[in-house]
Amino acid sequence: MNSFVAVVIILGVIIAAGYIAFSIIRQKLREVSRAAFGTDSLVEGWNRQADELAATPKSVSGMTKIYAPQIQRDFPEFNIEEFKNMAENMLVLALTAISTEDILVLKESTKEVKEQVNARIIGNKQAGIKEVYERINIHQTEITSYVKKQGTCMITFQSAIEYLYYKEKDGKLLDGDKVRLTQTKYNIELVYIQNADLAGGSNAVGTTCPNCGAPVTNLGAMYCEYCGLAVTTVNIKVWNLHQFYEVKQQKL
Numbered sequence: 001m002n003s004f005v006a007v008v009i010i011l012g013v014i015i016a017a018g019y020i021a022f023s024i025i026r027q028k029l030r031e032v033s034r035a036a037f038g039t040d041s042l043v044e045g046w047n048r049q050a051d052e053l054a055a056t057p058k059s060v061s062g063m064t065k066i067y068a069p070q071i072q073r074d075f076p077e078f079n080i081e082e083f084k085n086m087a088e089n090m091l092v093l094a095l096t097a098i099s100t101e102d103i104l105v106l107k108e109s110t111k112e113v114k115e116q117v118n119a120r121i122i123g124n125k126q127a128g129i130k131e132v133y134e135r136i137n138i139h140q141t142e143i144t145s146y147v148k149k150q151g152t153c154m155i156t157f158q159s160a161i162e163y164l165y166y167k168e169k170d171g172k173l174l175d176g177d178k179v180r181l182t183q184t185k186y187n188i189e190l191v192y193i194q195n196a197d198l199a200g201g202s203n204a205v206g207t208t209c210p211n212c213g214a215p216v217t218n219l220g221a222m223y224c225e226y227c228g229l230a231v232t233t234v235n236i237k238v239w240n241l242h243q244f245y246e247v248k249q250q251k252l
Helices: 002-037 042-055 064-074 080-100 111-127
Strands: 130-149 152-169 172-176 182-193 239-247
Touching (some): 064 152
Antiparallel strands (some): 152 172, 152 182
C-alpha cells in the first residue's frame, strides 16, 4: 500500500512539474509572439506577417537619376520611357507565355527572350511540372546599371513585380502559394552592340556608315569617322532585349 501511495505521489509530482514547465514555455512563447508580431499566437503572427509581405512591393535598386544622364550623353536619341515600357511589356508576356505554355505569346519579342522562355516551357513539360503566373502587376521599374565594355553597352532595368505564383506536379504544390501574392524583383537586360568585332558576336547588331560601309564604333556618333557622312542615329532596332531573371534575396 505504501508503495502504491509513493507511486501516486511521484506521478503527481511529475504531472505537476510537466504542467508547470508547459505553462512556463507557453508564457515564453506568448511573450516572444507579442514582441515579434504584437499577438499572443505565433501562428496568427506568422500568418499576419505573411499577409503583409504579400501586399508590400519590393524596393528596386533605382539608379535612373545617375545613369540616365550618361545614357543620354552617349545616345542622345535614346528614349528611356519607351525602352522601360518595352522591358515591362516583355516581362509580363514572358511570364504569361511560361504559364500558358504558349511561346506564340512572345511573337513580337526578341530571339534571345523567346529561346529563354521556350527552354523553360520545355523543361517544365519534360518534368511534368505546371508553373503558373497570374494577376501579374508591375509596381515600378528603374535603371539599376549601365555598363560599357568590349564594344557592348548594357542597360539593366529592375522591376518590382507582384503575381500569384505556384508550381505543382501531379496536383502536389512544389513551390509558391495559391492564395497569397508573391512580391519579387526582376532584372531585364537591354543590350547594344556598338562594335561587333570587339563584342565577338556573330549575330551582333551594330551601326555602319551608309556611304563607305565602315563600322561606327563611337557611342552616339552622328557622323562617320572615315568619310564624314551623317549616319543613322540610334533607334529601337539597334537595342536588343537580351534576357530577364528574378532577383533572389540573399540569405544572411
